[in-house]
Amino acid sequence: MYNKLQYISQGETIEKQLYNIHLALDAGCDWVQMRFKNQTAKDTFALAEAVKFLCEEYLANFIVNDNLYLAQQVAADGVHLGLSDMKIAEARAILGSTKIIGGTANTYEDIVNHVRNSCDYIGLGPFRFTETKEKLSPILGLSGYYDIVEKMKNNKIQIPIYAIGGITLKDISPLMETGIHGIAVSGMITISDQKEKLIQQLNEKLYANVIV
Ligand SMILES: Cc1ncc(COP(=O)(O)OP(=O)(O)O)c(N)n1
Ligand SMILES: Cc1nc(C(=O)O)sc1CCOP(=O)(O)O
Numbered sequence: 235m236y237n238k239l240q241y242i243s244q245g246e247t248i249e250k251q252l253y254n255i256h257l258a259l260d261a262g263c264d265w266v267q268m269r270f271k272n273q274t275a276k277d278t279f280a281l282a283e284a285v286k287f288l289c290e291e292y293l294a295n296f297i298v299n300d301n302l303y304l305a306q307q308v309a310a311d312g313v314h315l316g317l318s319d320m321k322i323a324e325a326r327a328i329l330g331s332t333k334i335i336g337g338t339a340n341t342y343e344d345i346v347n348h349v350r351n352s353c354d355y356i357g358l359g360p361f362r363f364t365e366t367k368e369k370l371s372p373i374l375g376l377s378g379y380y381d382i383v384e385k386m387k388n389n390k391i392q393i394p395i396y397a398i399g400g401i402t403l404k405d406i407s408p409l410m411e412t413g414i415h416g417i418a419v420s421g422m423i424t425i426s427d428q429k430e431k432l433i434q435q436l437n438e439k440l441y442a443n444v445i446v
């Protein structure tokens with residue numbers, strides 16, 4: 235089963251991205267999604283190669299945002315695809331069964347579609363407003379997660395759900411109580427000046443009800 239915390243990278247340059255990713259890995263993140271929007275193919279490829287190398291060193295999972303072909307080129311562990319990106323079914327046909335494919339959802343119907351198309355996990359959001367992403371889908375709030383997870387249970391739909399969008403430390407316990415699997419975060423980890431402590435606190439809350 236996938237780890238419960240995914241770090242989504244930030245930074246306007248290759249150097250800033252690598253700096254942020256390196257600090258997150260050092261602090262204990264073991265799953266990185268490289269998100270580097272509106273950049274040249276050359277720079278995005280250079281960053282992806284460097285992130286692949288770093289994640290290997292830290293034994294972390296590495297997935298690429300948006301670009302399946304880049305994920306293939308650098309032998310990443312997988313790709314995250316949004317509702318306007320390549321369709322999950324097409325991605326699965328290209329990548330085969332061994333790679334991770336994550337899909338964005340904003341509704342129960344999005345989740346059902348993704349499950350039918352062999353998606354591995356869902357990024358369900360936004361939880362609340364965030365400046366990290368433009369053109370957000372309608373905000374779900376806590377009640378949105380409760381409603382969607384309830385519908386999933388009633389219809390026996392199973393797939394790991396990651397809450398995303400403006401999540402802070404105090405949101406973790408209430409979010410986990412809805413029945414989701416984990417969280418995907420960018421800003422909270424990127425801006426923290428005590429990342430190790432933060433990731434420890436996040437993991438304590440994320441794994442609070444896991445029996446080992
Ligand atoms: C884990 C996770 N969930 C959702 C998203 C959003 O993907 P998308 O809608 O394609 O938006 P961009 O990230 O591409 O701007 C995500 N990246 N990760
Ligand atoms: C990349 C992304 N996708 C979202 C969605 O709702 O699909 S919200 C989001 C931004 C997540 O970053 P932060 O933790 O800084 O809010």
Ligand SMILES: [Mg+2]
Nearest residue numbers: 300315316319
């Ligand atoms: Mg996308």
